[in-house]
Amino acid sequence: MSATRRIRFASRRLSAFRPAAVALLFALSGFRLEAEVFRFQYSEGDSYRINSLVQEKVYVNRAISHAAEITNRITVRVSDVRENEGRVSAFHDCVFQTSERTTNKSFSWGREYQSGFRRDELGVYDIDDSHFMPVVRNVPTFPDGDVQPGETWKGTGEEAHDLRDRFGIETPFRAPFAVTYTYVGPTELEGKKLHLIRAEYSIFFDTPAELRGKERTDGDYPVLTMGYSRQQLYWDNEQGYLPYYNEDFSIQLKLASGTVYEFRGTAEATVTEIKAMNRKQIVQEMNDEISKMGLSNVSAEDTPEGIMLSIENIQFEADSARLMAQEKEKILRIAALLERYPDKELLISGHTALAGTAAARQKLSEERADAVARFLVENGVRSEYNVYTRGFGAEKPLVPNTSEDNRARNRRVEITILEK
Known part of the structure; x- marks a missing residue:
């Protein structure tokens, strides 16, 4: 059933x-x-x-x-x-x-x-x-x-x-x-x-x-x-x-x-x-805030599911889902943007570069999305019942995995403020 x-x-x-x-x-x-x-x-x-x-x-x-x-x-x-x-x-x-x-x-x-x-x-x-x-x-x-x-x-x-x-x-x-x-x-x-x-x-x-x-x-x-x-x-x-x-x-x-x-x-x-968000305006305001905060490899964009904050080249301990200390600080600063929309749920998506087996990439992407979700919950950004996770492995690269710079971009976590 x-x-x-x-x-x-x-x-x-x-x-x-x-x-x-x-x-x-x-x-x-x-x-x-x-x-x-x-x-x-x-x-x-x-x-x-x-x-x-x-x-x-x-x-x-x-x-x-x-x-x-x-x-x-x-x-x-x-x-x-x-x-x-x-x-x-x-x-x-x-x-x-x-x-x-x-x-x-x-x-x-x-x-x-x-x-x-x-x-x-x-x-x-x-x-x-x-x-x-x-x-x-x-x-x-x-x-x-x-x-x-x-x-x-x-x-x-x-x-x-x-x-x-x-x-x-x-x-x-x-x-x-x-x-x-x-x-x-x-x-x-x-x-x-x-x-x-x-x-x-x-x-x-x-x-x-x-x-x-x-x-x-x-x-x-x-x-x-x-x-x-x-x-x-x-x-x-x-x-x-x-x-x-x-x-x-x-x-x-x-x-x-x-x-x-x-x-x-x-x-x-x-x-x-459901109160509709002015997505175009919010995305512009968020990108302005991100720039003022000096957050590198972070950007906001409008997607069919809602407003997505992408964190590229996110740093974990080697081959693990344990966030590095500097990434925790970055996510806490991003959390200030998320807290402006407390009635909206969050979807955390994990992505990897093209390395290892497909099964290992999928598992790692799911674990890393879960690590970010749990960090947001532990810091009171959302209730555990209002945060969802998913992993894509290396199935949705931003750029070809042909250089270390490109692979760094593809190792990312996306936080979507859901309006779907």
Whole structure:
């Protein structure tokens, strides 16, 4: 199963109160218990980012296989807002990127998915089988009328998994479920008035015959999907969106061979509005600052992913990923530029010159990117969950590796302030 299990559209423990007790609690606390009409609201040109963190353990036949932390980074642009038969919907153009780590290293830049779909004001998706993301769909959905604190309603949703690599299933593997929602009542989170909604669902899904063993050569395939999800949704009814959510889950996948995989853990997510940068102006200002600071072999440029700061001829101890002292000082001075954009995530890319084997170059480039990322995190420039790394080996040289000067230029690390 894909490690991207818990990507959805949007952190604390589930309430144990029953609806009637919840209503009494809010009444005693001074909140007015009024009925609410919940609707998604869309504006043409809206742009936002969703960051989620999944902490899960993976079991095989009830024995622990490994633990992992997974970050999901989703950028969304809203367009084509329109009304049809009295219901508003909008098109969502999205890029999903998933990073995972199972050690103490940084989050490696992972697989990217493009996705596009419509979603209406009640939360219902219209998405075709060419898109594998998001995984959890139609959560939340809202009733046509209003709801009082303590009231419940029902909905339907589905989990759609990418099982191409493991099982050769070329379209999203969809497991439907029924959801029970409870409007707990108004609440306050980080000084903001929100509405707490509880969502719970269980999955018990027999794989359809037409998907069993499709295109597999080893005869193994998923026959049964089981599990549950328990969620707390913090809804902003003034803006019509979900700024926070958290969840605990357990999903099991039983194969025809009898092997059972289980994914058990927690997830949480936040939504952040994307404020466009004036890249041309910022690049010019950064290059001016770099010149004033006297930083050699450093330059800023605009790229499709964001504003990139390239550090050429970066110095590490011989054949290692240990930064030299002078490079640490240089990176700290560059950090002053990065700290001007604290809401932007960073992507650190490592490159090597053409020396040694391709495998060794790739490994070294990844380790050097990780060294720079960890140095930035240790010095408080970003949280470890907002820095990603990747290595290219010698696959993307700036200049031919025909001289020592050229090879020095190609030994570089790039720090990109992401706007993708």
